[in-house]
Amino acid sequence: MAILTQVRDPRVKDVTVTRVDMAPDMRSAVVCVSVMGNDTKQELALRGLASSAGFLQSQIAERIETRYTPRLTFKLDKGVKHSLEIARVLDEVLPNASAAPAEEPTQEDA
Numbered sequence: 001m002a003i004l005t006q007v008r009d010p011r012v013k014d015v016t017v018t019r020v021d022m023a024p025d026m027r028s029a030v031v032c033v034s035v036m037g038n039d040t041k042q043e044l045a046l047r048g049l050a051s052s053a054g055f056l057q058s059q060i061a062e063r064i065e066t067r068y069t070p071r072l073t074f075k076l077d078k079g080v081k082h083s084l085e086i087a088r089v090l091d092e093v094l095p096n097a098s099a100a101p102a103e104e105p106t107q108e109d110a
Helices: 039-051 053-063 077-091
Strands: 015-022 028-037 071-076
Touching: 015 077, 028 039, 028 077, 039 053, 039 071, 053 071
Parallel strands: 028 071
Antiparallel strands: 015 028
16 A cells, blocks of 8 residues: 555556565565556656665565565566457457347247
């Protein structure tokens, strides 16, 4: 939630955290994010998140009780963009779903 409400970096916009992969010793975490926009906007958002990592780590330290605060690194999750591309290709390849299917004859018609 801190990414949405407390990070003041103007590069960090339209960011969604999709998952977090923690190391077994909880000393590091890879935060996978999805960013709406073109490649330039995504790269800027990742740079903004990287520069805000210290602030976000301090926010985590206030909320959890562990010996170590995880060191955050950010990675772009291309899963959402990839699924949208697959949906677009399927729309082009598959027949139009809005066309009414032909009615099958019932036993009464036979």
